[in-house]
Amino acid sequence: MRTQAIVSWVIGAVLLFGMGAAAEAREDTVVCWGEYETLQDCLVGTGGDAPACLHTCHLHGYDKHLACNGGGFNRVFACQQLCGKPEGQGCEVRGLHPGVDGNACGYSWVNISCF
Numbered sequence: 001m002r003t004q005a006i007v008s009w010v011i012g013a014v015l016l017f018g019m020g021a022a023a024e025a026r027e028d029t030v031v032c033w034g035e036y037e038t039l040q041d042c043l044v045g046t047g048g049d050a051p052a053c054l055h056t057c058h059l060h061g062y063d064k065h066l067a068c069n070g071g072g073f074n075r076v077f078a079c080q081q082l083c084g085k086p087e088g089q090g091c092e093v094r095g096l097h098p099g100v101d102g103n104a105c106g107y108s109w110v111n112i113s114c115f
Contacts, residue, residue, distance in 0.1 A: 026115045029064055029082055030096060032057035033073045034107035037065040042103065055102040060109050068105035083114035090115055 034057055036042035042053035057065050066078055079091035087093055097109035 026113050029112050029114070030062045031078055031082070031110050031112050032060065032062035032065050032107065033068055033078065033105070033110065034065070035068055035103035035105060037067070046103070052103060055100045055107045057107065060097060060107075062109055070104050072106060073099065073108040073110060078110065078112055082112045085114070 034055070036045055036053065037057045039053055039056050039058060042056045043050065046052045064082070066081060068074070075087055075093050078093065079085060079087045083091040085091045092113040092115070094111045094113070095108075096111050099106050099108040
């Protein structure tokens with residue numbers, strides 16, 4: 001009987017530890033928010049206006065491009081797209097690079113953590 005209690009306790013501890021570790025797992029993604037991802041996309045989209053294309057995503061490090069359709073960085077949209085969850089409920093937004101002006105909505109590089 002005592003052996004069963006010990007085995008049950010050990011299994012319970014392992015399950016709790018495993019669940020806690022899964023809850024703490026994070027996936028970080030550096031997002032570039034902006035109208036154009038590459039210099040070529042921008043040049044085509046602006047009719048060759050090179051000065052308007054100074055800050056496209058490819059000029060800075062990032063993992064994923066989220067195309068905007070006007071307006072600045074949208075935290076709600078980014079969390080839903082990457083994490084499928086709202087900010088503060090499985091999604092954390094942290095700035096990496098200050099936003100810069102450019103094209104329809106500027107460009108921002110942001111770290112999105114899903115957990």
